[in-house]
Amino acid sequence: MNNLADMVKDITYFYIKYYYEKELADTKQSKLSENELKNMINKLYLEKSSDLKKYIRDTLKENLKENYSSFSTENILLEMFSDPEYSKHRVCLEILEFQK
Secondary structure, eight states: OHHHHHHHHHHHHHHHHHHHHHHHHHHTOSSOOHHHHHHHHHHHHHHHHHHHHHHHHHHHHHHHGGGOOHHHHHHHHHHHHHSHHHHHHHHHHHHHHHHO
16 A cells, blocks of 8 residues: 555656646746746646546556556545645645755
């Protein structure tokens, strides 16, 4: 289960990093301020949460093949989206650290 949670975390960061890099390109910046970053992450969680869930499920199915557990995946997603502030904060900290 822990390995699956780590995979979900990595997939989520990859997904958000895509939008982060797109935001940098669109705004022609080399990094985002903490406020811009929080706004971008909030917007992603509001507008793209169902896309993110689908992306996580599809990526796990593709990588785990017959070892994919719908039940375990849904439990992780439920936990992840039941406390979005915590999840958003962790992603924000991760990107701020990455920008240094």
